[in-house]
Amino acid sequence: MLKKLVYATSCAFAMAYGxxxxxxxxxxxxYPISVGGPLTEVMDGLIADFQKENPEITVxxxxxxxxxxxRVRALSALRGGExxxxxxxxxxxxxxxxxxxxxxxxxxxxKTTEEKAWLTSFYPALMANGTIEGKVWGIPFQRSxxxxxxxxxxxxxxxxxxxxxxxxxxxxVAVAQALTKDxxxxxxxxxxxxxxxMFQALxxxxxxxxxxxxxxxxxxxxxxxxxxxTFFRDLATKYQVSPKGTIEWGTLxxxxxxxxxxxxxxxxxxxxxxxxxxxFDFGVAMLPGKKQQASPTGGGNFYLFKGADEAQKxxxxxxxxxxxxxxxxxxxxxxxxxxxxSPAAYDTPELKTYGQDFPQALVARDQLEVAxxxxxxxxxxxxxxxxxxxxxxxxxxxxxxxxxxxxAQQAAQRLLRDYx
Numbered sequence: 001m002l003k004k005l006v007y008a009t010s011c012a013f014a015m016a017y018g019x020x021x022x023x024x025x026x027x028x029x030x031y032p033i034s035v036g037g038p039l040t041e042v043m044d045g046l047i048a049d050f051q052k053e054n055p056e057i058t059v060x061x062x063x064x065x066x067x068x069x070x071r072v073r074a075l076s077a078l079r080g081g082e083x084x085x086x087x088x089x090x091x092x093x094x095x096x097x098x099x100x101x102x103x104x105x106x107x108x109x110x111k112t113t114e115e116k117a118w119l120t121s122f123y124p125a126l127m128a129n130g131t132i133e134g135k136v137w138g139i140p141f142q143r144s145x146x147x148x149x150x151x152x153x154x155x156x157x158x159x160x161x162x163x164x165x166x167x168x169x170x171x172x173v174a175v176a177q178a179l180t181k182d183x184x185x186x187x188x189x190x191x192x193x194x195x196x197x198m199f200q201a202l203x204x205x206x207x208x209x210x211x212x213x214x215x216x217x218x219x220x221x222x223x224x225x226x227x228x229x230t231f232f233r234d235l236a237t238k239y240q241v242s243p244k245g246t247i248e249w250g251t252l253x254x255x256x257x258x259x260x261x262x263x264x265x266x267x268x269x270x271x272x273x274x275x276x277x278x279x280f281d282f283g284v285a286m287l288p289g290k291k292q293q294a295s296p297t298g299g300g301n302f303y304l305f306k307g308a309d310e311a312q313k314x315x316x317x318x319x320x321x322x323x324x325x326x327x328x329x330x331x332x333x334x335x336x337x338x339x340x341x342s343p344a345a346y347d348t349p350e351l352k353t354y355g356q357d358f359p360q361a362l363v364a365r366d367q368l369e370v371a372x373x374x375x376x377x378x379x380x381x382x383x384x385x386x387x388x389x390x391x392x393x394x395x396x397x398x399x400x401x402x403x404x405x406x407x408a409q410q411a412a413q414r415l416l417r418d419y420x
Contacts, residue, residue, distance in 0.1 A: 025315040026058045030074035030087040032142075032300060033063045042335045050322050057315045067093075067300060068381070078102065078305055085308045086316050088300040091129035092376035092384070094138045095215040097303060099378055099419075104304045107135040109313055118321055121342050128373040130301045138301030139320055140341040142332075144267045145295040145367045146201050148288070149274060152281040154179055154262035165285030169205070169231060172263075172288045176241035179262040186241035188261040189232065193249025195391040196384050198265060200296045200375045202228035205289035210387075215377040216419045218412045220387060221405040229401040231290075233394050246395055253277070267298060268364035271337025275358070284360035286367045295367050296374045299338060330354075339364045378419045383412045 033039055040063055047059050064070040067090040074087045089097070097103045110116045122140050130138025152162035158178045166172040176186025189198050200210050208224035211217065219225065235242040242261075256264045257277040265287065274282065287295045302320045304313065322328065329345035332338060334354050340346055346355070346365060355362045377383045390404035399407075 024056055024058050025311045026060065026083070027085045027312060027316055027319065028060045028062060028083055030062045030064050030070050030077070030084060030089075032065065032067050032070040032088060039336060042332070046323065046328065046332070050319060054318065054322070057319065059319060071381075074305075075102070078307070084305055085312050086302060086304050086320070088141055089303055090374075090380075091126075091138055091140070091143065091297065091299060091301045092374045092380055093303075094130050094132060094301070095376055095378050096380050098132055098137050102305060103137055104306055104308075104313070105135045105137055106139060106304070106317075109304070109317060115317065115321070118324075121344065122324075123339075123341060123343065123368050125297055125368045125371045125373075126339070126341055129297065129376055138303055139324060141300060141302050141320075141324060142269070142336075143297060143299040143301075143339050143341055144269045145297055145339065145364050145371055146197065146265050146287055147268050147271075147295070147363050147367065148263060148265055148285045149256055149270075150263045150283050150285065151256070151259070151278075152283050154184065154259070154280075158262075162281070162283065165283060166288050167286075167293060168288050169290045173235075173239050173241065176235075176263060177239065180241050184259060185243060185261045187235060187263045187265075188242055188247050188252055188255060189235065189265045190249040190252050191232075191246045191392060191395045194298070194388075195395075196375055196387040197296060197298055199229060199232065199387065199391045201265070201287055201294065202232055204294040204296065204372055205287065205292060206231075207291040209372065210375050211377050213373075215380075216416055218377060218383065218409065218416065220390070220412065221402070221409040226401050226405055229391060229394050229405060232391070233397070233401060236395075237397070246392060269299065269336060269338045271361065271364075272335060273337070275337075275360075282360075284363045286363060286370070292370065294370045294372060297368075297371050298374050333361065337361070337364075339368070377412075377416060379415045382415055386411050386415075 043061060047061060064073045071089050071093060074084060078084045106119060110119055119136050126140035126143050130136060150165055155162040160175060160178060166175045179186035203210055203225045206224045206228045208222055210219055236244045252264055252266060253270050253274060255261050286293050304316050324341060326342060326344040326348050329340040329342055330348040330351035333340035340351060345351055386408040390408040393399040393404040394401040
């Protein structure tokens with residue numbers, strides 16, 4: 001009888017252990033793919049590597065369009081009761097996600113010394129959008145700044161020094177005029193997709209921040225902001241170094257590599273794609289300025305949604321720590337062009353070697369010294385749309401910069417009134 005009891009107990013233990021060993025924690029992650037190029041293969045490879053090292057965790061990536069589309073789809077799934085634990089969403093979405101009570105604070109769920117140290121390992125400029133009232137809500141992952149790409153061969157042909165990029169607005173206009181000729185514009189700055197982002201860069205360069213740190217006020221129609229938007233419009237209408245009308249975000253990279261423009265402003269997330277596609281030597285430079293050189297940060301953060309059980313929370317935390325570890329951040333930066341999010345990543349042998357061979361990859365990192373948080377407020381999507389519409393109205397000359405920004409300011413103030 002004792003032998004039978006021991007045998008039965010041993011079998012039960014073995015079955016329980018086997019069930020436990022086979023049990024997996026499943027995570028669903030919504031991820032934006034329509035940002036700077038095809039990233040699915042890179043992401044799929046990283047997830048596969050993580051799952052090999054962590055066989056007890058399964059990560060299902062749902063590729064869901066650009067940042068706006070991903071936010072809508074992820075939140076719709078979440079509110080519809082679907083099992084969604086994490087997502088990469090815009091860094092600028094943090095205020096709304098927190099205000100709606102949709103996300104967990106990493107400051108609250110990071111328990112161990114290593115987890116808490118992880119929260120302080122990123123560049124401060126990249127943490128700004130995801131930190132609200134002293135707590136961390138978003139972890140930098142797919143992050144960027146705006147940089148200026150320029151065709152060195154076009155510079156040489158125009159008698160310009162290909163190793164010296166313009167550092168001021170006046171220099172940029174003069175260089176663009178020298179570069180403009182038949183079938184080639186001197187400069188293109190996109191005005192679709194993320195027009196608010198480009199306008200914010202110009203405003204900062206003219207000494208004007210567009211919002212307060214709390215996300216409750218905007219300053220869209222100050223003289224400095226109006227001057228910045230006027231300059232944006234004047235590149236085409238006054239200086240004639242850009243095409244009139246809107247310039248498409250999604251096709252600008254192709255216009256640059258095909259020689260339709262000698263300079264362009266675009267996300268660092270396009271760097272690797274430009275490197276692969278350009279049949280000419282090109283440079284990357286920090287954005288020029290009027291009062292100062294500056295760029296807003298951009299891109300996406302990891303967010304952890306509420307509703308996950310304890311196993312899923314820990315698995316998600318382990319996954320995000322793995323994905324943002326220095327060696328993966330270096331790998332991601334090399335594969336895509338996005339900024340490696342921590343100083344430790346730039347100390348890895350891989351990124352050190354890459355930076356020596358391809359110094360263009362270090363410009364975005366260096367620009368973090370003069371970077372500011374991306375435009376973000378409460379009611380972010382609606383306020384951002386107001387700004388983007390104002391920019392496009394001015395660019396297409398359907399409204400004056402002053403009138404367009406006055407309207408945007410008034411409408412934004414109405415949206416933000418309840419948060420003040």
